[in-house]
Amino acid sequence: MPIYVVIAYAIFCAVPLGLGIVTALRHRQVLREIEVLQRQNG
Amino acid sequence: MAETSVALRRRDGLGLVLAILSAVSFLGALWMVFAYAPREATMGDVQRIFYFHVASAWVGFFGFFVTFAAGIGYLTRANRRWDIVAHASAQVGLAFITMTVLTGMLWAKPAWGVYWTWEPRLTISAVQWLLYVAYAMLRGSVMSPEREARFAAVYGIVAFITVPLSWFAIRWWRTIHPQIVSSEGMAITPRMLTTLFASLAAFTLVYATLLRQRIRLANARDRLESLRLMQES
Numbered sequence: 106m107p108i109y110v111v112i113a114y115a116i117f118c119a120v121p122l123g124l125g126i127v128t129a130l131r132h133r134q135v136l137r138e139i140e141v142l143q144r145q146n147g
Numbered sequence: 148m149a150e151t152s153v154a155l156r157r158r159d160g161l162g163l164v165l166a167i168l169s170a171v172s173f174l175g176a177l178w179m180v181f182a183y184a185p186r187e188a189t190m191g192d193v194q195r196i197f198y199f200h201v202a203s204a205w206v207g208f209f210g211f212f213v214t215f216a217a218g219i220g221y222l223t224r225a226n227r228r229w230d231i232v233a234h235a236s237a238q239v240g241l242a243f244i245t246m247t248v249l250t251g252m253l254w255a256k257p258a259w260g261v262y263w264t265w266e267p268r269l270t271i272s273a274v275q276w277l278l279y280v281a282y283a284m285l286r287g288s289v290m291s292p293e294r295e296a297r298f299a300a301v302y303g304i305v306a307f308i309t310v311p312l313s314w315f316a317i318r319w320w321r322t323i324h325p326q327i328v329s330s331e332g333m334a335i336t337p338r339m340l341t342t343l344f345a346s347l348a349a350f351t352l353v354y355a356t357l358l359r360q361r362i363r364l365a366n367a368r369d370r371l372e373s374l375r376l377m378q379e380s
Contacts, residue, residue, distance in 0.1 A: 106192055107191070107192055107193050107257065109193055109196065109253040109254065109256060109257055110192055110193060110195055110196055110253075112253055113196045113199070113200070113249075113250040113253045113254070114177070114180075114196075114199065116246055116249055116250055116253075117199045117203065117246060117250065118177075120242055120243075120245070120246050121173075121242070121353050121357065124239070124242050124357055125166075125356065125357055125360060128357070128360045128361055128364055129360065131364055132360070132363060132364045132367055135364065135367040135368055135371050136367055138371055139367065139370055139371050139374060142371070142374040142375065142378060143374065145378065146374070146377065146378060
């Protein structure tokens with residue numbers, strides 16, 4: 106398989122997966138911060 | 148307040164179903180690209196970039212269309228929800244258009260002998276990419292949230308012009324970019340066409356999954372911001 110095809114499909118797989126993982130991690134972090142603030146506010 | 152936390156933490160059933168469907172259809176499309184679709188006679192295996200390249204462009208264009216439509220929604224209703232959808236869709240659309248441009252360059256090198264040439268379709272793609280990068284950068288630079296949302300809505304509506312321009316560029320002007328869809332139908336074999344449609348379906352599902360994720364993140368950020376304001380006051 107030509108190297109151009111391998112790199113192209115590595116990009117096609119990595120970008121959506123990376124975006125999904127980064128968003129999920131950020132979401133989890135925001136939820137944690139919300140819980141901390143809620144606990145502080147009683 | 149505790150109820151809100153529970154609501155935000157609640158397992159996202161539809162999101163999970165969407166993510167599983169996306170993963171399965173993505174892997175299925177990947178298998179079709181390499182095992183089902185025939186080897187193209189002239190270009191050989193390099194032509195296989197085409198399936199996901201087109202699907203990625205479709206999702207990018209669709210994402211920008213959603214930003215355009217949600218921008219109109221925000222300007223007519225002034226509802227924050229429209230702004231969240233517009234912003235999330237532009238972010239996802241930009242990721243897919245970036246992939247389209249990068250993989251187009253990887254295809255162009257063996258096909259044209261150069262990674263990049265300033266022909267109409269590629270030039271419009273470069274302008275489009277820069278416009279949406281600017282959209283993403285400018286979003287955080289306006290202090291008032293209402294002004295930012297209004298400005299972004301107008302920007303998203305105006306920037307959308309690059310989508311029809313990009314689509315028609317290969318029809319209106321002399322260009323070396325391949326034209327697969329024309330008035331005479333599609334210039335590919337039935338197996339290639341099936342693979343292309345499978346790729347389009349898979350990428351659309353991936354878009355829906357990522358859009359939903361970004362919207363949930365934006366809602367959680369809004370909640371966090373309002374809690375911070377409450378605490379400060």
